[in-house]
Structure formats: structure tokens, C-alpha cells
Amino acid sequence: MATLPPRKNPTPTKISKEDLTPLEILLQLGFPRHRAEKALAATGYRGLQLASDWLLAHVRDPTLDCNEPREYVLYACPTGPLAEKLLAFWTESRELGWNGAHNCMPHVTLVSFFKAPDEAAEKLAGLLEDVVSLKDSPDKIGLETYISPNFMGLFIEEKHANWLKTIAVKFVNKLSSLSISAEPPTKSLHITLAYQFSESLFQPLRNMAERLGYTTRANWELRLYSRDSRVGDAHVHKVTHAHVPREHDELELRPGDYIYLSERACSESIDGWVEGTSWLTGITGYLPLNHTKRTAESDAWTLHSTVQIIENRVESIEEEIPRTRNPPILSSNESLDMPDGIPTDHEPMAGSEAPQMSSRQIFICRHGERVDFTFGAWIPYCFEANGCYVRRDLNMPKDIPARNIQEFQNDCPLTTLGEIQANLVGQAMRSSNVTIDVAYASPSLRCVQTLSQILQGHGSDVRIKVEPGLIEWLAWYPNGLPVWMTPEALTKAGFDVDLNYKAIVKTESLPQRENAAQYYERSFKLIEKIIEQTKGNVLIVAHAASLAACTRQLTGGRVPPAAEVTRLVQRVPYLACLTAQQGPDGWQLLPPPFPPITHTSNSRFDWKILT
Template structure:
């Protein structure tokens, strides 16, 4: 009988875990399964980094070990011009006084809140992909305004409502196969504009609703949200001023955090102090109410998935724009494009030779491979008890800048391969005769390192201008803005930093929280200022989202919805480079003048398999 050959170790030790799920990595890092599942569900299964940050922030959360399930809901929400008009309506109507509609964003409920265990969060998010067939969607959606003394809203016309109800039934059926009980919304589908308001507000609200109308073009998308079960009927307040506890029962307040406060606590407080629970940490304590401001309950929800359900056609407006009228000022998410050739004053257009425009170029690169995404929780693995750094793998940096170890948690360095990648790009730029006159980097260490290596590979002595405004979408930093190295500390660590550069966006002026449209607007205004205040070709090293955020509006495009921003980021690899050229017709995107850099994943070698 033939003998069996020796078998390799079936479970070799790995540090690089690209083939494992975030849950498996968290389990290997020693987190209990129920805590890991809770963290992933609370962060919308957006990856290992967010989940681990959530666990660190909630380490003192008394409910961390509870099995209380989250509550989920399925909405359909308008996008485009109608969404912009509704948000403006929300803002204006809120000035009259709070009413029930202000608790959520504009939406139509398809499946009311239902409970589901944390382990099912990712499966619930994935259900939307299988239940929508855009071909069956009605071509046109009619909305009908309804006004009564205690309710105002927009009702969905029958054909579209019937189609939406069918989607809700399919979704509930899919939930049932997971052992989750939910009920589809079978009553008249509508979008609430105002309810639970006082009699004195009826007439001004009615005037606003009538002025709003319901004919604005819109597309629609499905969204699955979840919320902490502790939220219940509590009000949500946003922290506007910091507070450091002075007594053991007080809650620390950080601007941008959300606090769950019961309505009863707000009404019965006799000294301006109330008991509340922090969304950021899960800790409960007393806080000064005047350090917060009530906001929408949905601001503290988690978005799990979105799916476009109507064709994203470009809407047009039939009204002709007179040739002597100035072009309209548009918001970042409006679907109307400024027509070519509209003059900016009342003077007639004179035929003349097009002026000669000196062509400028902007090169925007994502940073190189980062340590934390490659090795997971690398800090406890690489630092001794005395704080000394130990290189545990050849792909870990040979040395790292001197700084507080915990600051690396949200501001990690490049891997060795990340530095090599960046240096190769610099060499490619030089070989392609690319000219670089000025260079900017996000304040993230990985971006500064990447730009430094690109310039070294290029052989350039251009100094690096560190610009805080280039930081990526702040929604991905739920624990607040990271602590970055100062220009002085970077210079001390050997980086060629332009110490005289005065940042266009100060760190302290960055918002604690922003949506996708605000992030794109911030990036667009910044790139405009950079162009205006510099000469020659510009090299920018920032983040995956920066390639789109810095160029979309610059080249005449529209701001994408949040879900699309996330999808785009996932398709931008390390050291991806985007090029924009300035011409007579403005800025246009072009392919980079050098090839991309591609490499495969490489698992950690366990020599024991050969013993």
C-alpha cells in the first residue's frame, strides 16, 4: 500500500490576512465573537479599521456584552433636485419649530423597523442586490401633495407605489429565509413633510408646502439603515461644545458626537443637566443640555447599503435661458449643467480669436500600501513594553518617526513595498518627462511618505506643502480627526517639508462630521484655491477618495451620492494616478502619461510547513 506523503500545516500562521474576512481577523486578534459582530454591525460592515476603532471607543460601554439586537428599516429616498428642495424645506421649516418630520431624512417607508441579530447584518445589506429589476420600474413617478390640520406630505402615485410594495414584499421574504420577522408597509406610500406640529404653525407650514410643489426631477434609491436599540424613543442631540467631567457621574462631551436623551429628561430637568448616552462611546452620564442641540434621529443611524432603483437619467429643464442672463448659481448636487456659451454679463458676444491658454497639469495620486491594512493590529505586535519599535516583517517599515505610539492608530505609516511603489512612480514620471513645479500632501503620514518617495524617485528637490484640507472624507473617522505630525516633527524625521507654507484649510476649521456632498465641496474649493495660488504643474498625494473629490466638479461633473463614493474608493488601488489638463474649455481628465503599478497579494511564509 502506498504511504501518504507528509501533509503541510493546514493552518499556517499569517500576519497578512487579505484572504480572511474582517470578522475572522477580529477573532484572530482575540476579540470575543459577539463583540466583533456587534462592532461590524454598528459600523455597517465597512471594514476592519472602523470595527476595531468602534471596539476601542466602546471599551467602557456597559452593553458591550449584551445580545440586544439592532433595529433595521428599509426606506426609499429621493435623490437629485427633489432631494435638494426637500432638504431646503426641512431647514426652513425647522426654524418655525420642531415637528415629527424632522426626526429623519426625506423618505418613504417600505419596511418598518424590525430586529435582527448582529451576525445577520452583512446578509441583510446584501439582500437589496437581488430584489430590484429596473426594467419593471415605471418611467415616470407622480407625487401628490396632501395637506391637513395635523399632517402634510407627498403621496406616491399608484403604479410606482405598487412596484415599491412588491420590492418590500420580496425583501421581507428574503428576511424570512434568514429567520428574521418583518412586515412590509402596505398602506398608502407617502413622504411626510410635517406632522406633530402646533395649530399656530399650520398656516405657515401650509404656505411652505404649497410653495415646495412636487414636480422637481428625482431619482430614487433603496437604503437599509439600522439603529442602536437603546435609541428607542429618545431624542438625539448633537454636541456643540466640549465638556470635561468634573464629577464621576458626568459624561465627557466631544463636538460632533451624538447623545441619546429621553424626552422626559429634557422636560423635567430643573438645573439644565440631563442624563444621556453617547453614540460615540456608549457611556451614560450627566451633561449640560446647553452644550448640545437637537438634531435628526437618523443622524445617529448606520447606513448599511444603498441601491439605485430608478434610471439615473440626466434631467433637463425646458425653460430657455436668455443669452443676456448670467448663468445660474448651482449647488453641488444639482443636475442642471450650465449651457456652453452663456455670457457672464449683458454685453453681446463678439466673435474673436480664442485666447492662448497655457496648459497646466494636475497629477493626483493615492498613497502607497499602508501598514494597518496589510498587517491588521500591528501596534501591539511591533512595539515592546518599553516602547521600542521592532520590525517583525521585511514589509514593515525599517524605521518609523518618533511620536506617541497611539497616534499611529489612526495615522499609520507605509509598508516597505508602499515606499518602493511610490519611488517607482517617481521614476516613471521622470521617464515620461512629467514636469512638477509644486507638490502638496495630505497631512496623513502615509501621504507625506508617499510624496517624499515619489520626489526621490523623480530626483526632485521640490519641497512638500502639507495641506490639512486634503484629508479624506471625515465620515471615515468616527472617533474624530487624527493627531498628525507637525511640519516641524516631519522635518526632524527627515522629510523635505516647506515650513513656510501656510495651509489653505486649517486643521481646527475642519468639520467634525460631514456628508459626501460637503466633502466634495470642501475638496473642490481647495483645488480651486491651489490652482489660483500656484503656477505650473501640480502634484498632489492624498487618498483614494481624493482622486474623484478633487476633480469631479473641476471638470464639470456632478457630486455622486454617498454610496457611489464608497464604491469608487474600493476601485482605486494604491498609487493610482489621475491627470487633469487645463485647456481653452477648462479642465479635462486624461490618462496618466505612465503605466499603472500592479502587484499580487503575498501570504506570510511559515517555514514550519517544510519541517
Template sequence: MAMLPPRKTKSISSESISKQTTTPLQILLQMGFPPNRAEKALAATGNRGVQLAADWLLAHVNDTTLDSSSFREYILYACPSGSFMEELETFWNKSASICGRNGAHNFLPHITLVSFFQVPDEFADVLVTLLKNVIDKLIQEMTTNSFHLESYASSNFMGFFLGDQGSSILKKIAILFAERVTELVKVQVDPHIKSLHLTLAYQFDINQKDTLKSLIKSTIDTSVPCLWEVKLYSRESRAVNKQVYKVIFAHIPQVTDELELRIGDYIYVSKESVENSVDGWAEGTSWLTGCTGFFPLCYTERTAESDTWTLHCSLPLDNSYHQTTNISNVCVTDGKVVDKHSAGHDSVDFILHLDSSKGPKPRKIYICRHGERVDFTFGTWVPYSFDSDGKYVRKDLNMPPNVPQRRDFPNSFQTDCPLTCVGEHQAKLTGWGMKAAHLTKAIKHVYCSPSLRCVQTCHNILAGLDIEKHVMICVEPGLFEWLGWYNRSGLPDWMTNEELIAAGYNINSKYSPLVPLPLLLENVSETVEQYYMRCDEVVQAFIKSTENKGGDMLLVAHACSLDSLSRPLLHKAPRSKQNFIKMVKHIPYCGLVALTTDGINNWSFVEPPVPPLTNSINKRFNWNILSTDFDESPS
């Protein structure tokens, strides 16, 4: 036997082991955040990682309540999903547009299981553990066909009551969860054990009753497939009894008592502040930053209170959920909440993984640059390609066979040019590649820059996917490229939705832009950093508005968009102007990137579903060259 050599490699130190098992709270403390702030940030972000918690703390740096002792309020819901949820959302939208808002529009569709209760921030992840344990205990009693809904309507309420079998299951969940929280966290929790119901409308005008009943009958079919999920939400205490307004236009404060508005942010506002406003301004608190100030109401729109809530856990009520064997940093032993590293494994009653993988499903975002453009290929093509009567004349096979009619024809083409034929083919090749990657049914949401070249690229990608007639294009001015390139010439004169539809493009005329054209005109001198902020606000709004609908997202815009739309999702700072301009030069026509999320808004790049698209330069051919005698002398 060989002699054992003396060992020189170092042993794994206890410090290395400690780093591998460090909790998010411990990491935040090591970063220098005070314990109360770290716990508050983790609770506010649903315990979804150090990065989100740190971002929340940095966003709330000017929040005067950051060190207050107030706790978050938690509530437990049973929520529908799938086709039935889509029908409910359709009814929600139609009833709001036809009959106006009523009390049901303040919350997402739900059945209340446990009333609001307050818990110290340090116990936020413990609640998830307790809920998962309850679902595991009762999972065998749950089947989706147990939830039979019976419609009911009165002069002030419309909705569905849950049948006895489904009610029995949900009441058991509510009672057991309430008992465990009361026992282990020492907080009184009241289960909702009266007649369980899903509200469709209440606090509505009695004159709207017949219209609402008709809408329910025409849009909601309780026999469609539905998966029910138990969801644990929380809200911050200052949101209680407040109306919520969503920011649709940005606003930079002009005086110190004004509130900065960022598109996609939410504002908590008291009903009295809105009703007593004499000038269209109200005082509110930003959900994003926690700061308070006055803001123009016309820059916002009323939305559901639940839009600002934090989702901590979502567990489906069928046998697809089962107890995980992973071990978290928190467990319950001998009736006490303890850290698992100090708990004896022999005395552990149950240990559950604190993971929200049963929440929002993973999805992808595809960001694509437009195809080859006419002006970059042929230069000043407008006077060259239009005769004295303004009629378009095709001077090259790579020029489009025809161009769409529009205002200020043909001058508007100078700043808003179409694609070349090669550009359209590049886009269609991209669509064919995505179809070969089985993305035909995956792409559900499509947003596009208002530039004609982008709309044409988007249309041809969808044509390659064979979904151009089924999936509509939402034209979003907020996706237009950096405005710093237009601070002298001014913005292009884009085609209207009506003109694009007349030209044969499947445009969603009902889509309301996040960044309307007037707002772009006001910010034509934006910096590169402000451009990245605009893109961040827009893409976050896209994600939030589509997260309950499922499906992947396609964004078609400009060369710089591949970085400006993805970089904020990766939690990276904006590039410097010099670095930004260098980066743009490396993005080819129809360049495509893909990002995926784990379902809790942690995004990362993945390999694009299609290979790169490369083509060589083809110089303009003059056939007269064949009549020329070339010099045959050696070079």
C-alpha cells in the same frame, strides 16, 4: 528539450490562501474580540471593514450593554437625491427656523417601504445581499420618470403622495424584500403597502399651516431632476423612542456621573428626562461610546433621530445599477444562508457582492496652509509701519498696499497679521493651479481658520478658481492651530465676520461655528493629543454635514493643520509633541494635501492636483550700496 530542474521554491500554503480569503469577522476574532462583540461592531458600522469595526469596539470599551443580547432595528426607505433633495433640505431648514421643529424633522426625507424589524447581528450583511437581489430582479421596471408626486395638505400633515406607477414599483420591492427576509432569516417583516408618501411636515401647530404651505410652494418644485435610491438603515435598540441631541460644545466630566461630551457626538435622551430637568442637565447615552451619564443640555442641540442611523446599502432605482460579478463571502443556496467557501457553486441560486459602492459618492478634501505672513517676513512690523497717528505706511513692496480696518487698530495686527503681497500671490497661484486641474465646479464647501492670514489665503485661492463670489467662506475657530503655542500670550484678537465682510471677503455670516471662541479660551492649555482630538471632531463634523450635498471640501488653516486634520481620517494615532514640532517645520507656505474617500469614510492621501510652489529668498535691497566702493583685493 531542456531538463526540468528540481523545484526548490515553496508551494503556496493553505495558510496563505486562507489569509487571502479571511473575512472581516474572522480577522476580528483573530485579533481577540469575542464573536458577539465582533458581529455587533460589524453591524453597527455597516460592515464597512475591519478598521471601522475595531475603532467602534475600542470606543465602546466602557459600554455596559456591549455584551447584551439586544439586536439592531432595520428599516427600508426610498430616498430622493440630487436637486430635489437640495430643495427638500432647504425647506427643512427654513421650516425649522421659521415655524419651529415638527415631527418631520426627526427623520431624513423618505418614503417608508418596510417597517422597523429586528435582526441578529450575524445577518446584517445578508440583508444587503437580499436587497441587491431584489433590485436586480425588478430593475427593468424602474425609470426615474415613474415617480410622480402629488401634493397634499391637511390640518396635521403636509407632503407628497406617490402616483400609481411609482407606488406599484416600490410596493413590489417592499413585498419581495419582506418575503425573502422572512423566509431566509426567519424574522417577520411587514412591507409598507398603504398609500406611499413623503412627509414634509406633521405634528405642527395649526397656526403654522399657512406659513408651511407658503414655504412648500416657494422652495419645492417636483419637476426638478431627482434620482430615487432604496436605502437600508439600522439603529441600535436603545435609540428607540429617544430624542437625539448633537454635541456642539465639549465637556469634561467633573464628577463620576457626568457624561463626557465630544463635539460632533450624538446623545440619546428620553423626552421625560428633558422635560423633567430642573437645572438644565439631563441623563443621556452617547452614540459614540455607549456610555450613560448627565450632561448640560445647553452644550447640545436637537437634531434628527436618523442622524445616528447606520447606512448599510444605497441602491439607485434606475438602470445605472446592475448585478456585480464579484463574489462575496455570503451567498444564498437552496433557501439557506451559508458561507460561500462551503457552498457548492452548482447549487447557488444567486451570489452578490456585499459592497456599498452605491452609497455616498467619492469625494475629496483639500487642506492648505496659509501664504507668506508679514510678521515672519519683517519681524515687529506694527510700530515700524504705522505713523504716530496710527495711519498705515507701506515700507516695502512686499508689504500689503493697505490693511483692513478692525477693532483695536493697529495693535491687533501684532497677533493677527495679514499676508505679504507674495503671500497673496502664492494663494492665487494655488487657486490658478486648482482651476487648471478642473476643480472650479468641484469645490463646494470652504472652511477657514479665523486668522486673517488664513482668510486672505482662502479668498485668493477662490479668486484663482474664479468662485470667490459664489462660494462662501465658513470661518471656524476650531481650525485654529495648536493652542499650546498661546498658553502664555493668549489667543489673537481676530476680526469679526462683520469686519471681514466690510473688508471685501465673502464670509458666510449664517454659519454657526463648531468650536466657538469661548470654548477655545477655556482650553488654551490643550495638549498636542487634545489638539488632534479637536481637529478630528471638527473634520468629522464637516464631512457629516456635507455628505448629502456632494462636492469637494477646501480647508485653509495652518502648517500643523495639514497633519492634524488628515491624520485622524487615516486612522493614525496623534503624534508625540516632539515629533509634531519637527513635522511642522517641513510644511511650506501654501503647502497642499489632498485626501479622497471611497464613499464610506475610508480616507487616503492622493497626489495633490497642483505641483509644489517654490520660491527663492530675496534679501532686502538698499540702493545706497551702489555708492559704496568695494574692496577689490582678492578674497
């Protein structure tokens, strides 16, 4: 019998491959296909981490293996000043009492709810780009106010309504090619201001609607949302107080979660307890109603895609919306609202010429290469049963700080190359005569490590100020904040942390949940405070989303929708650096005074994508 040749160690040293799709990675990790597709659809295909977190949170969801598809809806939504006015109207009118318009954000329904299988979710998000032709878009969308004793709204002028309906028809035709059935709009297009309100509220609501101003050149965008089919006609309540179950049939409540409650359950409860379903876990149980507060149903929806259809190209003009309109033409079975009713010749290439250093500057960098995105599930691979860390690849960190192993799950360290990357950036800063007067890091370990290496490469003795307010968008942490190392623990681990620094945003004051606008507002207020409290040049190391979030409003830009935030993040590589400089006309973005760092799949960073 022939002797078997010696076999090399079959243990993989790279657990995940960057060319694999999130679905393929989930399948490799052992998740059944239908569960993986359900998780990706439920999280809007916003990344592997969110999908895997969703699966872990829904492990006891009784519908996890059901084939019930999600429900999708296509809206046209105003943005900018008009949206702000409408949201202010919503807030004021809610103080009078709840009405049907409060179930959703201000919108025009283009395609009412339709069902689509989870495996089609990614394709659906890509359809919108194919149905919009910006060259055919009007300069504005005209609106007229309509007021009646049981409905108030802003109706789209006919020629603009026809253009929007054409977009809707194109989208429905695209759906048909995927064997998905949906109906284009047949009713008059409108934004609902109020309906399903009591007779006593008519006059105050009318007064509010009639004094509503309108920004003629408002921006508009298409948004594709989906919702859990269990929502249906249920009310959505936001959890305001935690509740730990005392009986087996009670539901655990976590502040920031959403609960689906039937209208009947709310109205017929005799003891203040109602049966509801958790948006976060999918589990159903009894809960104290006074631990929740009703909110818009759309707060619990998933945003899949956003496409700009009208962008303000001239200065806005404030005017009153016309207050008279003939009643809309509706068929006998229609309701007024459903479902509620690369650089140019004159631009320098990044790194080609260092800008003048006479003005104050802020440098914002993303952290270096992280272990989990490089090796996948690295914790069970690198830790022995006795808890000892074993370096199984030269790109894995030589040493890691002493802490609870599970805390690395959502707060991972840098790879070896990540540390080298950061040190190279520090060297480049020194060669470009960049001065650093104060340095801040997000509390994430990878950010503290990155800043430490940049300062070492730069030869700076500036101490690291750990600022919790620099943490990335909290929507990417649906199960709560990571457990970060304290400044004292970081100091013990060898990092030169400023132990006397008082954080601007305390960890305990971070919200349990926030939308994109709230994240940008948090980041903007933080950068304003940093500018106010410091002198000289500031270096900040945080996350991919931080580059835009900390500078967009500072330089006069608008807050992008959630989908754009996700797209921007995907185009910001490790150690990308953005420069904001203060001038006589305020702050502006400039090309970094040193070249970017590129290796293998780490793409070249073009700073102009964030302008």
C-alpha cells in the same frame, strides 16, 4: 530518548491575512464573536478599522454583551435637485419650530423598523441588489401635494407606488428566507413634509409647501439603515459643547457626539441637567442639556446599503407639484407616517497612450502600501519595552521618524515596498515627460513619504506643501483626528517640506464629524483653491477616497451616497493615479500618461471607475 530537532522561530512575521474577513480578523485578535458581530453591524461593515475603533470606544457600554438586536428600516430617498429642495424646506421649516418630520431625512418608508441579529447584518446589506430590476423602473416617480391642518406631505402616484411596494415585498420575502420578520407597506406611500406641529404654524407651513417646486426627473435610491435599539422613541441631540465630568454619575460630552434623551427627561428637568446615553460610547449619565441641540434621529443611524433605482436620463424639467389630492386611505390603526410618520473599442486603455500635455493637469495619487494594513497590529510587535523600534521584517520600514509611539496608531508609515512603489511612479512620470510644478500631500505620514519618493524618482526639486484639508473622510476617524507630525518635525526627519506654506484648511478648522456630502464639498472647495492659487501642473498625494472627492464635482459629476464612497475606496489600489486636465469645456478625467503598478494582491487600477 530521541533528540528533538531544532525548532524554527514560531513568531509570525505576517500578523493578518488579506483573505480573511473582518470578522475573522477580529476573532483572531481575541474579540468574542458576539462583540465582533455587534461592532461590524453597528459600523455597517465598512471595514476592520471602524469596527475595532467602535469596540474600543464601547468598552464600558453596559449593553456590549447584550443580545438585543439592532433595528433596521428600508427607505426610498430622492437625490439631486429634489432632495436639495426638500432639505431647504426642512431648514426653513425648522426655523418655525420643531415638528415630527424633522426626525428623519426626506424619505418614503418601504419597510418599517424590523429587528435582525447582528450576525445577519452583512447579508442584509446584500439583499437590496437582488430586489431591484432597473429595466422595469419608471422614468420618474410622480408626486402630489396633500395638505391638512395636521399633516402635509407629497404622496406617490398610484402606479409608481405599486412598483415601489413590489420592491418592498421582494425585500420582505428575502428577509423571510433569513428567518427575519418584517411587514411590507400597506398605507399610501409618501414623503412627510410636516406633522405634529402647532395650529399657529399651519399657514406658514402651508405657504412653504405650496411653493415647493419639483424636479420631475429626480433620481431615487433605496437605503437600508439601522439604529441602536435604545433609541426607540428617544430624542437625539448633538453635542455642541464639551463637558468634563465633575461627579461620578456625569457623562463626558464630546462635540460631534450624539446623545439619546427621553422626551420626558427633556420636559421635566428642573435644573437643566438630564440623563442621556452617548451614541459614541454607549455610556449613560447626566449632562447639561444646554450643551446639546436637538437634531434628526437619523443622524445617529448607520447606513448599510444604497442602491440606485431611478437615475435621471433626460434633462430635468421644473414644474409645480399638483396641489390637490384626495385624503389618503388608511386603516383605523395606521398613522400617516412611519417610523415618524471594463474599456470600450473607442476608449484608450490606461497607460496605452500619453495624452497631449499642452493643457494644465492635476495628478492625484493614493499613497503607497501602509504598514498597519500589511502587518496588522505592528506596534507591539516592533517596539521593545524601552521604546526602541526593531525592524522584524524586510518589508517593514528600515527607519521611522522619532515621535510618540502611540501617534503611529492612526498615522502609520509606509512599508519598504510602499516606498519602492512610490519611487517607481515618479520614474514613470519622468519617462512620460510629466512636469510637476507644485506638490501637495495630506498630513498623514504615509502620504508625505509617498510624495517624497515620487519626487525623488521623478528627479524633481519641488518642495512638499502639507495640506490638512487633504485628509480623508473624517467618518473613518470616529475618535478624533490623528496627531500628525508638524512640518518642522517632518523637515527634521529628512522630508523636503515647504515651511513657508500657509495651509488652505487649518487643522483646527476641520470638523469633528462629517457626512459624505460634506467631505466631498470640503475636497471640492480645496481643489478649487489650489487651482486658483497655483500655476502649471499639480501633483497631489492623498488617500483612496481623495481621487474621486477632489475631481467628481470639478468635472461636473454628482456627489455619491456614503455607501458608494466606501465601494469606490475598495477599488482604488495603492499608488492609483488619476489625471484631470483643463480644456476649453472645463476639467475632464483622462487616462494617466503612464501605466499602473500592480503586485500580488494590489489590484490593477482602472481609472474609469471614477468617471
